[in-house]
């Protein structure tokens with residue numbers, strides 16, 4: 347590491363709460379799908395800050411919009427109107443079919459808001475004991491008390507118990523268990539249409555069908571957590587629609603601000619009518635900076651980005667499937683569009699990520715054995731091909747095999 351790198355590490359070690367195990371690299375700038383470290387070394391970024399830098403790095407339109415907005419007005423609080431919230435909410439409604447937005451600042455906050463609004467709905471109807479939540483094994487919804495309570499992993503949960511009560515977990519592969527768990531006592535079911543942190547696992551169609559049926563039969567609210575898989579990531583606006591699900595509430599974040607912290611809880615009118623002045627709020631939520639960034643992202647999404655992701659996804663899928671075929675280290679490849687998980691054994695996963703870094707490729711490991719790719723939604727064909735070649739080499743290195751180019 348460089349001198350700057352050493353200094354950064356030393357000062358962080360002394361003063362930053364040690365909750366992240368960082369890789370040994372200090373990133374200082376970027377452009378498109380590439381980022382550069384303090385030594386001037388370039389990396390292909392196939393993770394985009396865990397699915398956040400949706401338009402790539404240093405996007406000219408976003409940079410200009412943020413600069414313009416900073417020169418005008420950044421924040422007013424939600425005590426006053428400003429010109430941008432209504433318009434951004436209207437565009438989200440058009441995209442999702444859910445009429446109303448609550449503006450917040452992260453995926454976790456969006457989940458938290460959805461859980462509160464689901465509770466509020468049953469309370470408003472006088473069913474104050476209808477508080478049960480059903481969630482799925484392998485889920486990740488965030489780390490605040492509400493969102494953590496519906497997150498399944500013991501490592502996330504155990505040190506912070508007791509959590510919010512009345513949450514039941516079912517396996518995403520057990521439709522019968524789901525049918526039994528969702529009753530007239532269930533306030534809501536929360537689902538990631540593709541589990542992200544859980545290893546890039548789409549909800550099986552049979553489970554999705556049972557979920558839709560049970561929610562309809564019992565009146566249970568459906569919350570789709572599209573924080574990671576939504577907003578064009580899979581080559582569709584939202585993956586819940588692909589599964590035949592029509593959520594009452596939706597949590598959004600990550601790609602929405604293209605790097606500016608933006609979250610949103612979307613609600614259909616049925617639930618929105620139950621929420622009253624003062625029920626929930628956020629000082630920063632929906633400020634002008636956040637709305638301006640979201641507008642730039644929505645411009646791109648509505649301007650052909652979803653179709654572009656679908657095409658790029660076909661190329662990436664083909665390349666990953668070829669890699670899986672050629673590498674004994676790879677078990678399964680799962681995903682859609684520009685969201686992929688490559689299942690390898692646990693010890694290889696860490697080595698793949700480390701050797702990829704050495705070869706100038708940013709990826710990460712999730713759910714123990716899964717190497718995950720979440721590139722910028724704007725990635726071009728040449729960058730996909732280059733990333734696939736670096737990944738092939740990293741897999742070969744990690745598996746201890748030769749890294750000569752394929753014939």
Ligand SMILES: Cc1ncc(COP(=O)(O)O)c(C=O)c1O
Nearest residue numbers: 452453454486487488542573574
């Ligand atoms: C599906 C899902 N929900 C919620 C969250 C929490 O989002 P944030 O880290 O922005 O609070 C994440 C983060 O990875 C996520 O993947």
